[in-house]
Amino acid sequence: MANVRKIARRSFLIGSAAIVGGVAFGAYYVARPAPNPLTPGEGEAVFNPFVAISAEKITLIAPRAEMGQGVHTTWAALIAEELDVTLDQVEVIHGPAAAAYYNTAMMGEVIPSKGYDKSDFMHAISDHLGALGKVMDMQVTGGSTSMKDGYMRMRAAGASARETLKQAAANRLGLSRDQLSTKDGQVIAPGDVAIPFTDLAGEAADLSPVEAPLRPRSEWKLLGKGQPRIDMTGKVTGTATFSIDTRLPGMKFAALKANPSLGGEMRSYDATEALSMPGVEQVVDLGNGFAVVASNTWLAIQAAEVVQADWGAAPVPATHDGIRSAIRAAFDTAPNSTLRDDGDTATLPQGAQEVTAEYEVPFLAHATMEPLNATALFDNDRLQIWSGNQGPILTRNHCAEALGIEPEQVEVITTLMGGGFGRRGEMDFSVYAARLAQAMPGTPVQLTWSREEDMTHDFYRPGAMARMRGAVREGTALMVDAEIASQSALSQAMTRWMGFTPSGPDTAIVDGVFNQPYAIPNFRTRGYVADLQVPVGFWRSVGASFNGFFMESFMDEMAHAAGADPLEFRLSLARKEWEPAAKVLETVKEMSGWTGQTPEGTGRGVAMTYSFGTPVAQVIEVADEDGMIQVTKAWIAADLGVALDPQNLEAQLSGGMAFGLSAAMFGEITFAEGAAEQTNFPDYDGIRMHTMPKVEVRVIEAQEHIGGAGEPGTPPAAPALANAIYDLTGNRPRRLPLMKDFDLQS
Amino acid sequence: MPTSVTINGTAHSVDLPGDVPLLWVLRDEIGLTGTKYGCGVAACGACTVHIDGVAVRSCQMALEDVDGAVTTIEGLGTPDAMSALQAAWAEHQVAQCGYCQSGQIMQAASLLSDIPAPTDSDIDEAMQGNLCRCGTYPRIRAAIHAAAAKMQEV
Numbered sequence: 001m002a003n004v005r006k007i008a009r010r011s012f013l014i015g016s017a018a019i020v021g022g023v024a025f026g027a028y029y030v031a032r033p034a035p036n037p038l039t040p041g042e043g044e045a046v047f048n049p050f051v052a053i054s055a056e057k058i059t060l061i062a063p064r065a066e067m068g069q070g071v072h073t074t075w076a077a078l079i080a081e082e083l084d085v086t087l088d089q090v091e092v093i094h095g096p097a098a099a100a101y102y103n104t105a106m107m108g109e110v111i112p113s114k115g116y117d118k119s120d121f122m123h124a125i126s127d128h129l130g131a132l133g134k135v136m137d138m139q140v141t142g143g144s145t146s147m148k149d150g151y152m153r154m155r156a157a158g159a160s161a162r163e164t165l166k167q168a169a170a171n172r173l174g175l176s177r178d179q180l181s182t183k184d185g186q187v188i189a190p191g192d193v194a195i196p197f198t199d200l201a202g203e204a205a206d207l208s209p210v211e212a213p214l215r216p217r218s219e220w221k222l223l224g225k226g227q228p229r230i231d232m233t234g235k236v237t238g239t240a241t242f243s244i245d246t247r248l249p250g251m252k253f254a255a256l257k258a259n260p261s262l263g264g265e266m267r268s269y270d271a272t273e274a275l276s277m278p279g280v281e282q283v284v285d286l287g288n289g290f291a292v293v294a295s296n297t298w299l300a301i302q303a304a305e306v307v308q309a310d311w312g313a314a315p316v317p318a319t320h321d322g323i324r325s326a327i328r329a330a331f332d333t334a335p336n337s338t339l340r341d342d343g344d345t346a347t348l349p350q351g352a353q354e355v356t357a358e359y360e361v362p363f364l365a366h367a368t369m370e371p372l373n374a375t376a377l378f379d380n381d382r383l384q385i386w387s388g389n390q391g392p393i394l395t396r397n398h399c400a401e402a403l404g405i406e407p408e409q410v411e412v413i414t415t416l417m418g419g420g421f422g423r424r425g426e427m428d429f430s431v432y433a434a435r436l437a438q439a440m441p442g443t444p445v446q447l448t449w450s451r452e453e454d455m456t457h458d459f460y461r462p463g464a465m466a467r468m469r470g471a472v473r474e475g476t477a478l479m480v481d482a483e484i485a486s487q488s489a490l491s492q493a494m495t496r497w498m499g500f501t502p503s504g505p506d507t508a509i510v511d512g513v514f515n516q517p518y519a520i521p522n523f524r525t526r527g528y529v530a531d532l533q534v535p536v537g538f539w540r541s542v543g544a545s546f547n548g549f550f551m552e553s554f555m556d557e558m559a560h561a562a563g564a565d566p567l568e569f570r571l572s573l574a575r576k577e578w579e580p581a582a583k584v585l586e587t588v589k590e591m592s593g594w595t596g597q598t599p600e601g602t603g604r605g606v607a608m609t610y611s612f613g614t615p616v617a618q619v620i621e622v623a624d625e626d627g628m629i630q631v632t633k634a635w636i637a638a639d640l641g642v643a644l645d646p647q648n649l650e651a652q653l654s655g656g657m658a659f660g661l662s663a664a665m666f667g668e669i670t671f672a673e674g675a676a677e678q679t680n681f682p683d684y685d686g687i688r689m690h691t692m693p694k695v696e697v698r699v700i701e702a703q704e705h706i707g708g709a710g711e712p713g714t715p716p717a718a719p720a721l722a723n724a725i726y727d728l729t730g731n732r733p734r735r736l737p738l739m740k741d742f743d744l745q746s
Numbered sequence: 747m748p749t750s751v752t753i754n755g756t757a758h759s760v761d762l763p764g765d766v767p768l769l770w771v772l773r774d775e776i777g778l779t780g781t782k783y784g785c786g787v788a789a790c791g792a793c794t795v796h797i798d799g800v801a802v803r804s805c806q807m808a809l810e811d812v813d814g815a816v817t818t819i820e821g822l823g824t825p826d827a828m829s830a831l832q833a834a835w836a837e838h839q840v841a842q843c844g845y846c847q848s849g850q851i852m853q854a855a856s857l858l859s860d861i862p863a864p865t866d867s868d869i870d871e872a873m874q875g876n877l878c879r880c881g882t883y884p885r886i887r888a889a890i891h892a893a894a895a896k897m898q899e900v
């Protein structure tokens with residue numbers, strides 16, 4: 001294993017070379033099945049890492065982060081569909097951190113193909129590369145990959161468990177397996193004999209698993225229909241336990257305070273006054289910050305404010321303009337990624353009109369509704385950590401390393417998450433809690449970040465700039481030459497997570513431009529990496545979160561320059577490239593009754609972005625209400641390939657759009673002396689009840705492959721809104737957030 | 747001197763400084779974790795509870811200022827006996843991450859006791875202090891209307 005990792009470190013390239021590297025070093029190791037992490041109890045049958053049945057109950061393991069996207073429900077439905085149980089008959093748990101739960105889809109996503117045009121051969125390579133996830137400790141929830149990953153595997157896990165149960169029943173009854181059927185958690189034998197699965201657990205435990213083919217879609221009972229979410233009752237009665245709700249006997253409450261100048265050290269601190277405050281028990285040095293331990297969280301937060309610390313400087317330009325200059329300077333360096341270079345972008349096509357525009361978007365915080373926190377207990381050289389995290393194996397390994405113990409001495413209990421959006425894929429909040437617990441052995445402690453601490457110590461969505469050049473003639477686009485500059489969130493995150501920096505092009509910087517399904521004959525995309533140390537990371541939809549705005553605002557500018565209707569302009573280019581992209585545009589056209597005309601006082605904008613395997617089109621309508629711009633309506637169409645749970649997909653797409661609108665309208669983080677200047681919701685607001693448009697969603701199933709759901713709703717939101725504002729006001733938004741240049745209802 | 751507060755019908759005696767906000771008394775002292783911390787500055791509504799039936803932000807309510815009976819989400823209904831409003835929330839599958847929902851429901855309950863059949867603009871007005879980062883607003887609105895209709899029937 002160590003050896004494989006060493007090879008991985010050397011040869012892992014983000015890009016095409018990874019395919020070669022993957023095949024060369026991966027084959028012998030990745031093909032070995034990972035051990036089943038579930039240990040059966042007395043009389044319990046553990047069929048595979050995802051299904052366990054005892055005399056009392058049926059347990060399904062959904063080892064992905066439940067952060068609001070409903071993954072536990074849909075994951076369980078995949079298993080239940082083949083196992084023949086209903087969702088109210090089972091208990092669904094997240095389960096432990098284990099190699100068996102690696103994400104088979106995630107690494108496959110790094111292939112720098114456009115995605116929608118992947119051949120079956122490319123899909124096969126992605127699948128192969130996906131196995132690298134095991135080597136890389138990728139039990140990760142992110143990249144909208146859960147359903148791509150689980151779709152085949154979980155149904156197979158359910159089918160195999162079902163057939164094994166039937167075999168146990170067949171043995172008991174002296175019948176053959178094909179004389180039996182299953183229904184609602186029971187094996188049914190001729191003569192109205194019904195044996196509950198739970199009754200067969202003991203006998204099934206001794207059998208080796210039976211393989212079974214998957215049922216055709218026409219026989220599905222659960223999939224394809226809206227399922228009541230298994231976490232819903234808990235979440236409407238206040239009984240769902242988020243990480244911050246962990247309560248252990250004798251537990252102490254602590255508050256974190258780290259150097260606000262990000263990346264700077266803590267030289268010293270004086271806690272004398274804090275220690276004299278009521279309820280305060282101790283102050284613990286955590287390296288670049290400290291934790292105040294008290295009898296409740298509020299007392300700890302108050303005391304943390306009065307500790308006098310001597311903070312070192314941040315390794316970034318002192319002013320925000322200095323940071324912006326550093327991003328702009330990247331344009332003068334060699335491009336890191338030129339992932340599309342079709343035709344000739346050097347010469348303006350004969351008789352064409354040139355269109356140019358520059359755009360800029362800010363840094364953004366994740367601002368998950370539940371502030372970061374984790375609870376830990378260190379006892380007898382063992383660590384237990386309760387943490388709402390998107391990567392339990394990495395969390396386990398990072399905690400072990402920080403404490404100087406072995407990964408086997410760490411137990412990670414992954415809780416429900418009050419939002420993730422990419423932030424909970426990081427390990428920092430778990431590691432701080434682990435180190436605090438080590439300083440107070442035998443006492444469980446919950447370490448909470450105040451909202452201010454959370455917002456000012458993020459791994460931000462990087463600020464980004466674009467320089468776009470295009471050409472139009474006869475109502476259509478002949479050329480797009482896009483240049484995008486930002487920090488590389490991918491290389492920063494890989495360095496933090498894996499301890500090495502991948503070489504090769506960073507697809508994320510140009511994702512949402514280079515892979516857009518438009519038949520533009522001369523099309524080049526270059527990405528430039530800004531040399532900056534602002535902590536950046538993955539934020540819902542990653543690079544597409546800014547490139548969706550750049551590309552689709554520019555498409556609008558080109559359409560207007562060409563004298564074409566913005567929707568028809570896109571539609572004709574999409575039709576020639578990839579039918580599903582055209583289909584989502586046609587669908588929003590129909591849903592919104594798009595005519596290209598809007599009455600006085602109303603504006604409409606359209607945008608379409610293909611990301612994470614899913615094309616999503618949105619039309620957004622705005623209205624002038626007493627001089628203020630109100631977002632009134634939104635129509636969304638998305639092609640998921642297979643819509644496993646339409647009701648939940650509607651929520652994800654609508655929520656993803658809301659997340660994009662929040663940022664587009666109000667979101668901006670600026671830095672002074674390397675410290676974030678926005679600290680809480682009053683200066684980093686989101687969309688709210690009165691500013692949220694009415695939304696209509698339609699999910700279609702035209703494409704062949706299953707698409708992601710959590711992220712693709714976000715990228716088209718900003719450009720669709722910006723284009724609507726242009727339609728209303730005649731002023732073209734070229735920077736975000738929009739509140740800086742327009743009077744938005746807030 | 748211990749302060750006495752009535753929470754969900756039970757009297758509690760709390761030995762804490764009087765300036766500790768009710769939110770933290772509930773969460774860290776009494777162990778009622780259904781009420782959430784989101785911002786601590788009255789900007790998100792995650793901490794909303796009722797005092798004598800009226801919605802208040804518990805992060806802004808000092809223990810010593812609590813002058814009525816406190817109801818939290820746990821007191822509104824339970825998994826086995828949900829209130830009509832909670833049932834409407836479940837029916838409409840409102841929650842995504844769910845973290846804001848206790849506060850949303852408590853705010854909506856207070857709205858419905860003031861205005862039994864709220865209009866969209868009543869809802870905008872009453873609910874705008876409650877932030878939902880997952881963007882569940884359309885379903886919240888639908889659930890409030892549905893609960894209002896249901897409660898009118900009886």
Ligand code: FES
Nearest residue numbers: 784785786791805
């Ligand atoms: S925590 Fe009280 S309003 Fe946000």
Ligand code: FES
Nearest residue numbers: 843844878879880
């Ligand atoms: S459901 Fe996640 S914040 Fe509202």
